[in-house]
Amino acid sequence: MPEFHDRLLSLGLARVSEAAAMASARLIGRGDEKAADQAAVNAMRDQLNRLDIRGTVVIGEGERDEAPMLYIGEEVGSGNGPEVDIALDPLEGTTLTAKDMPNALTVIAMAPRGTLLHAPDVYMEKLAIGPGFRRGIVTMDMSPSERVSALAAAKGCSTEDITVCVLDRPRHEEMIAELRTTGAAIRLITDGDVAGVIHCAEPDITGIDMYMGSGGAPEGVLGAAALKCMGGQMFGKLLFRNDDEKGRAEKAGIKNLNRVYTRDDMVTSDVIFAATGVTDGSLLPGIKREPGFLTAETMLMRSKTGSIRRMTYRNPT
Numbered sequence: 001m002p003e004f005h006d007r008l009l010s011l012g013l014a015r016v017s018e019a020a021a022m023a024s025a026r027l028i029g030r031g032d033e034k035a036a037d038q039a040a041v042n043a044m045r046d047q048l049n050r051l052d053i054r055g056t057v058v059i060g061e062g063e064r065d066e067a068p069m070l071y072i073g074e075e076v077g078s079g080n081g082p083e084v085d086i087a088l089d090p091l092e093g094t095t096l097t098a099k100d101m102p103n104a105l106t107v108i109a110m111a112p113r114g115t116l117l118h119a120p121d122v123y124m125e126k127l128a129i130g131p132g133f134r135r136g137i138v139t140m141d142m143s144p145s146e147r148v149s150a151l152a153a154a155k156g157c158s159t160e161d162i163t164v165c166v167l168d169r170p171r172h173e174e175m176i177a178e179l180r181t182t183g184a185a186i187r188l189i190t191d192g193d194v195a196g197v198i199h200c201a202e203p204d205i206t207g208i209d210m211y212m213g214s215g216g217a218p219e220g221v222l223g224a225a226a227l228k229c230m231g232g233q234m235f236g237k238l239l240f241r242n243d244d245e246k247g248r249a250e251k252a253g254i255k256n257l258n259r260v261y262t263r264d265d266m267v268t269s270d271v272i273f274a275a276t277g278v279t280d281g282s283l284l285p286g287i288k289r290e291p292g293f294l295t296a297e298t299m300l301m302r303s304k305t306g307s308i309r310r311m312t313y314r315n316p317t
Helices: 008-023 031-046 092-096 146-155 170-180 193-199 217-230 243-251
Strands: 054-059 083-092 107-111 124-128 162-169 185-189 210-218 233-239 260-262 272-277 288-290 293-302 307-316
Touching: 008 083, 008 243, 008 272, 008 293, 008 307, 031 092, 031 107, 054 288, 083 193, 107 193, 107 217, 107 307, 124 193, 124 307, 146 170, 146 210, 162 193, 170 185, 170 210, 170 243, 170 307, 185 193, 193 210, 193 217, 193 272, 210 217, 217 233, 217 243, 217 272, 217 293
Parallel strands: 054 083, 162 185, 162 210
Antiparallel strands: 083 107, 107 272, 124 210, 124 233, 233 260, 272 293, 288 293, 293 307
Protein backbone atom coordinates (compact mmCIF):
# COMPACT_ATOMS: atom_id res chain seq x y z
CA MET A 1 0.00 0.00 0.00
CA PRO A 2 1.29 3.51 -0.79
CA GLU A 3 2.39 5.38 2.32
CA PHE A 4 0.74 8.49 3.72
CA HIS A 5 3.37 11.06 2.77
CA ASP A 6 1.98 13.99 4.72
CA ARG A 7 4.71 16.36 3.54
CA LEU A 8 3.92 15.76 -0.14
CA LEU A 9 0.16 15.86 0.35
CA SER A 10 0.08 18.98 2.50
CA LEU A 11 0.45 21.55 -0.29
CA GLY A 12 -2.27 19.78 -2.26
CA LEU A 13 -4.53 20.04 0.76
CA ALA A 14 -3.83 23.77 0.97
CA ARG A 15 -4.94 24.15 -2.65
CA VAL A 16 -8.21 22.40 -1.80
CA SER A 17 -8.90 24.82 1.04
CA GLU A 18 -7.90 27.85 -1.05
CA ALA A 19 -10.15 26.85 -3.94
CA ALA A 20 -13.19 26.56 -1.68
CA ALA A 21 -12.51 29.97 -0.13
CA MET A 22 -11.99 31.64 -3.51
CA ALA A 23 -15.21 30.14 -4.87
CA SER A 24 -17.31 31.35 -1.94
CA ALA A 25 -15.75 34.84 -1.97
CA ARG A 26 -18.09 36.18 -4.63
CA LEU A 27 -21.04 35.39 -2.33
CA ILE A 28 -19.76 37.23 0.74
CA GLY A 29 -22.49 39.55 1.98
CA ARG A 30 -25.02 38.38 -0.63
CA GLY A 31 -27.43 36.87 1.90
CA ASP A 32 -27.54 33.41 0.31
CA GLU A 33 -26.09 30.79 2.68
CA LYS A 34 -26.92 27.80 0.46
CA ALA A 35 -25.32 29.29 -2.63
CA ALA A 36 -22.15 30.17 -0.72
CA ASP A 37 -21.91 26.67 0.73
CA GLN A 38 -22.58 25.04 -2.65
CA ALA A 39 -19.87 27.09 -4.34
CA ALA A 40 -17.35 26.03 -1.68
CA VAL A 41 -18.44 22.38 -1.91
CA ASN A 42 -18.11 22.26 -5.70
CA ALA A 43 -14.64 23.80 -5.67
CA MET A 44 -13.40 21.61 -2.82
CA ARG A 45 -14.66 18.46 -4.48
CA ASP A 46 -13.07 19.36 -7.80
CA GLN A 47 -9.67 19.96 -6.19
CA LEU A 48 -9.85 16.82 -4.05
CA ASN A 49 -10.42 14.73 -7.16
CA ARG A 50 -7.15 16.03 -8.60
CA LEU A 51 -5.11 14.64 -5.70
CA ASP A 52 -3.43 11.24 -6.01
CA ILE A 53 -5.29 9.69 -3.10
CA ARG A 54 -7.96 7.11 -2.45
CA GLY A 55 -9.93 9.26 -0.08
CA THR A 56 -13.10 8.66 1.90
CA VAL A 57 -15.02 11.54 3.44
CA VAL A 58 -15.63 10.61 7.08
CA ILE A 59 -16.66 14.09 8.24
CA GLY A 60 -18.65 15.85 5.52
CA GLU A 61 -21.79 17.71 4.61
CA GLY A 62 -24.07 15.06 6.11
CA GLU A 63 -25.66 11.76 5.13
CA ARG A 64 -25.76 10.81 1.47
CA ASP A 65 -29.51 11.36 1.09
CA GLU A 66 -29.18 14.88 2.57
CA ALA A 67 -26.00 16.04 0.81
CA PRO A 68 -25.50 15.72 -2.94
CA MET A 69 -21.74 16.28 -2.69
CA LEU A 70 -19.01 15.63 -0.14
CA TYR A 71 -21.35 13.44 1.89
CA ILE A 72 -20.10 11.05 4.54
CA GLY A 73 -18.78 7.97 2.77
CA GLU A 74 -18.14 9.67 -0.57
CA GLU A 75 -14.94 8.58 -2.30
CA VAL A 76 -12.69 11.32 -3.63
CA GLY A 77 -9.30 11.55 -5.29
CA SER A 78 -7.78 10.11 -8.45
CA GLY A 79 -7.98 6.53 -7.16
CA ASN A 80 -4.19 6.28 -7.01
CA GLY A 81 -2.02 6.77 -3.96
CA PRO A 82 -2.64 6.16 -0.26
CA GLU A 83 -5.98 5.42 1.36
CA VAL A 84 -6.94 8.37 3.54
CA ASP A 85 -9.71 9.67 5.78
CA ILE A 86 -10.89 13.20 5.07
CA ALA A 87 -12.70 15.54 7.44
CA LEU A 88 -13.95 18.78 5.96
CA ASP A 89 -16.20 21.76 6.34
CA PRO A 90 -16.24 23.46 2.93
CA LEU A 91 -17.54 26.65 4.53
CA GLU A 92 -17.50 26.87 8.29
CA GLY A 93 -19.72 29.86 8.82
CA THR A 94 -22.24 29.94 5.98
CA THR A 95 -24.24 32.54 7.88
CA LEU A 96 -21.09 34.54 8.57
CA THR A 97 -20.33 34.54 4.85
CA ALA A 98 -23.84 35.47 3.78
CA LYS A 99 -23.87 38.40 6.24
CA ASP A 100 -20.21 39.38 5.75
CA MET A 101 -19.43 38.77 9.43
CA PRO A 102 -16.00 37.80 10.82
CA ASN A 103 -14.40 34.35 11.10
CA ALA A 104 -15.80 32.37 8.15
CA LEU A 105 -13.30 29.69 7.08
CA THR A 106 -12.85 26.75 4.77
CA VAL A 107 -11.44 23.80 6.71
CA ILE A 108 -10.09 20.35 5.79
CA ALA A 109 -8.02 17.63 7.47
CA MET A 110 -6.49 14.43 6.07
CA ALA A 111 -5.08 11.35 7.83
CA PRO A 112 -4.39 7.68 7.05
CA ARG A 113 -7.45 5.48 6.57
CA GLY A 114 -9.20 4.52 9.80
CA THR A 115 -7.56 7.14 12.02
CA LEU A 116 -10.22 9.89 12.19
CA LEU A 117 -13.29 9.44 14.38
CA HIS A 118 -16.36 8.83 12.22
CA ALA A 119 -18.46 11.27 14.23
CA PRO A 120 -22.16 11.33 13.32
CA ASP A 121 -23.90 14.62 12.64
CA VAL A 122 -25.02 15.18 16.24
CA TYR A 123 -24.01 17.56 19.00
CA MET A 124 -20.82 17.14 21.01
CA GLU A 125 -19.94 18.60 24.39
CA LYS A 126 -16.44 20.07 23.96
CA LEU A 127 -13.64 21.24 26.22
CA ALA A 128 -10.26 22.47 24.99
CA ILE A 129 -7.18 24.16 26.40
CA GLY A 130 -3.78 25.03 24.93
CA PRO A 131 -0.42 23.27 25.18
CA GLY A 132 1.97 23.16 28.15
CA PHE A 133 -0.30 21.71 30.84
CA ARG A 134 -0.16 18.30 32.48
CA ARG A 135 -2.72 15.79 31.32
CA GLY A 136 -6.03 15.97 33.13
CA ILE A 137 -5.62 19.50 34.47
CA VAL A 138 -9.23 20.02 33.35
CA THR A 139 -11.79 17.27 32.75
CA MET A 140 -15.30 16.84 31.44
CA ASP A 141 -16.40 15.77 34.95
CA MET A 142 -15.60 19.22 36.36
CA SER A 143 -18.16 21.98 36.47
CA PRO A 144 -17.44 25.05 34.31
CA SER A 145 -16.29 27.07 37.35
CA GLU A 146 -14.03 24.24 38.52
CA ARG A 147 -12.36 24.15 35.11
CA VAL A 148 -11.62 27.87 35.27
CA SER A 149 -10.20 27.56 38.79
CA ALA A 150 -8.04 24.57 37.85
CA LEU A 151 -6.62 26.28 34.76
CA ALA A 152 -5.94 29.50 36.67
CA ALA A 153 -4.08 27.54 39.35
CA ALA A 154 -2.00 25.76 36.69
CA LYS A 155 -1.14 29.09 35.06
CA GLY A 156 -0.41 30.74 38.39
CA CYS A 157 -2.91 33.52 37.80
CA SER A 158 -6.28 34.74 39.00
CA THR A 159 -9.51 33.35 37.56
CA GLU A 160 -10.13 36.92 36.38
CA ASP A 161 -7.15 36.52 34.03
CA ILE A 162 -8.78 33.56 32.23
CA THR A 163 -10.79 34.05 29.04
CA VAL A 164 -13.24 31.36 27.91
CA CYS A 165 -14.61 31.12 24.37
CA VAL A 166 -18.27 30.02 24.13
CA LEU A 167 -20.80 29.77 21.31
CA ASP A 168 -23.55 32.33 21.89
CA ARG A 169 -26.55 30.02 22.14
CA PRO A 170 -29.55 29.84 24.52
CA ARG A 171 -28.45 26.34 25.58
CA HIS A 172 -25.30 27.85 27.12
CA GLU A 173 -27.03 30.44 29.31
CA GLU A 174 -26.63 28.48 32.57
CA MET A 175 -23.00 27.66 31.83
CA ILE A 176 -22.24 31.30 31.01
CA ALA A 177 -23.91 32.43 34.24
CA GLU A 178 -21.74 30.01 36.23
CA LEU A 179 -18.59 31.15 34.42
CA ARG A 180 -19.44 34.75 35.31
CA THR A 181 -19.28 33.89 39.01
CA THR A 182 -15.54 33.13 38.66
CA GLY A 183 -14.74 36.56 37.28
CA ALA A 184 -13.44 35.03 34.06
CA ALA A 185 -13.91 36.90 30.79
CA ILE A 186 -16.12 35.26 28.18
CA ARG A 187 -15.69 35.74 24.45
CA LEU A 188 -18.98 34.90 22.80
CA ILE A 189 -18.91 33.83 19.15
CA THR A 190 -21.91 33.58 16.85
CA ASP A 191 -20.59 30.66 14.75
CA GLY A 192 -17.35 28.91 13.88
CA ASP A 193 -16.37 26.75 16.81
CA VAL A 194 -13.46 25.13 14.92
CA ALA A 195 -11.76 28.52 15.05
CA GLY A 196 -12.81 28.82 18.70
CA VAL A 197 -10.98 25.60 19.57
CA ILE A 198 -7.91 26.58 17.54
CA HIS A 199 -7.66 29.89 19.44
CA CYS A 200 -6.85 27.95 22.63
CA ALA A 201 -3.57 26.76 21.12
CA GLU A 202 -2.18 30.31 20.94
CA PRO A 203 -3.52 32.12 24.02
CA ASP A 204 -0.76 34.73 24.00
CA ILE A 205 -1.89 35.82 20.53
CA THR A 206 -5.65 35.24 20.69
CA GLY A 207 -6.25 35.96 24.38
CA ILE A 208 -8.37 32.79 24.69
CA ASP A 209 -7.38 30.21 27.32
CA MET A 210 -10.21 27.70 27.09
CA TYR A 211 -13.09 26.65 24.87
CA MET A 212 -16.19 24.93 26.22
CA GLY A 213 -19.78 24.19 25.29
CA SER A 214 -21.74 22.07 22.86
CA GLY A 215 -21.58 22.25 19.07
CA GLY A 216 -21.46 19.96 16.07
CA ALA A 217 -19.55 16.71 16.52
CA PRO A 218 -18.02 16.91 13.01
CA GLU A 219 -16.53 20.29 13.90
CA GLY A 220 -15.20 18.68 17.09
CA VAL A 221 -13.11 16.24 15.05
CA LEU A 222 -11.78 19.09 12.91
CA GLY A 223 -10.85 21.03 16.03
CA ALA A 224 -9.06 17.98 17.42
CA ALA A 225 -7.10 17.63 14.17
CA ALA A 226 -5.92 21.22 14.45
CA LEU A 227 -4.88 20.80 18.10
CA LYS A 228 -3.05 17.59 17.18
CA CYS A 229 -0.83 19.80 15.01
CA MET A 230 -0.56 22.82 17.30
CA GLY A 231 -0.58 21.19 20.73
CA GLY A 232 -3.23 21.35 23.42
CA GLN A 233 -5.81 19.15 25.05
CA MET A 234 -9.34 18.48 23.87
CA PHE A 235 -12.20 16.35 25.14
CA GLY A 236 -15.51 15.55 23.51
CA LYS A 237 -18.66 13.63 24.43
CA LEU A 238 -21.43 12.95 21.94
CA LEU A 239 -24.88 14.26 22.89
CA PHE A 240 -28.06 12.58 21.67
CA ARG A 241 -31.51 14.14 21.57
CA ASN A 242 -33.43 11.11 20.32
CA ASP A 243 -33.17 7.48 19.20
CA ASP A 244 -32.61 8.52 15.59
CA GLU A 245 -29.38 10.27 16.57
CA LYS A 246 -28.29 7.25 18.61
CA GLY A 247 -28.95 5.12 15.54
CA ARG A 248 -26.69 7.37 13.47
CA ALA A 249 -23.90 6.88 15.98
CA GLU A 250 -24.29 3.10 15.94
CA LYS A 251 -24.33 3.16 12.15
CA ALA A 252 -21.03 5.06 12.27
CA GLY A 253 -19.54 2.24 14.36
CA ILE A 254 -19.71 3.91 17.77
CA LYS A 255 -20.43 1.32 20.44
CA ASN A 256 -20.06 3.27 23.69
CA LEU A 257 -22.47 6.21 23.45
CA ASN A 258 -21.25 7.71 26.73
CA ARG A 259 -17.54 7.70 25.95
CA VAL A 260 -15.46 10.81 26.55
CA TYR A 261 -13.04 11.15 23.63
CA THR A 262 -9.65 12.78 24.00
CA ARG A 263 -7.91 14.62 21.19
CA ASP A 264 -5.87 11.51 20.38
CA ASP A 265 -8.99 9.32 20.42
CA MET A 266 -10.55 11.50 17.74
CA VAL A 267 -7.34 11.67 15.68
CA THR A 268 -5.23 8.57 16.30
CA SER A 269 -2.40 9.12 13.80
CA ASP A 270 -0.48 11.86 11.99
CA VAL A 271 -2.76 14.40 10.38
CA ILE A 272 -2.48 17.41 8.07
CA PHE A 273 -4.82 20.36 8.43
CA ALA A 274 -5.56 23.40 6.28
CA ALA A 275 -7.82 26.41 6.81
CA THR A 276 -8.32 29.45 4.59
CA GLY A 277 -9.94 32.71 5.63
CA VAL A 278 -13.13 33.70 3.81
CA THR A 279 -14.09 36.75 5.86
CA ASP A 280 -11.67 38.64 8.12
CA GLY A 281 -11.24 36.98 11.48
CA SER A 282 -9.08 36.59 14.54
CA LEU A 283 -7.48 33.45 13.07
CA LEU A 284 -6.98 34.44 9.42
CA PRO A 285 -7.68 37.46 7.19
CA GLY A 286 -10.44 37.01 4.68
CA ILE A 287 -10.34 37.08 0.88
CA LYS A 288 -9.04 40.41 -0.39
CA ARG A 289 -10.22 41.86 -3.68
CA GLU A 290 -7.74 43.94 -5.69
CA PRO A 291 -8.00 45.12 -9.29
CA GLY A 292 -7.55 41.92 -11.28
CA PHE A 293 -6.69 39.72 -8.30
CA LEU A 294 -8.09 37.75 -5.36
CA THR A 295 -5.77 37.12 -2.42
CA ALA A 296 -6.28 34.42 0.22
CA GLU A 297 -4.33 33.40 3.30
CA THR A 298 -4.10 29.76 4.39
CA MET A 299 -2.86 28.12 7.57
CA LEU A 300 -1.29 24.73 6.81
CA MET A 301 -0.22 22.40 9.63
CA ARG A 302 1.36 18.95 10.06
CA SER A 303 1.17 17.03 13.31
CA LYS A 304 4.29 14.95 12.56
CA THR A 305 6.56 17.99 12.74
CA GLY A 306 4.35 20.49 14.55
CA SER A 307 4.98 22.87 11.66
CA ILE A 308 2.61 25.74 10.90
CA ARG A 309 2.78 27.58 7.59
CA ARG A 310 0.89 30.73 6.73
CA MET A 311 0.70 31.10 2.98
CA THR A 312 -0.59 33.94 0.85
CA TYR A 313 -2.11 33.00 -2.50
CA ARG A 314 -2.66 35.77 -5.07
CA ASN A 315 -4.66 34.65 -8.06
CA PRO A 316 -5.65 36.61 -11.20
CA THR A 317 -9.39 36.91 -11.69
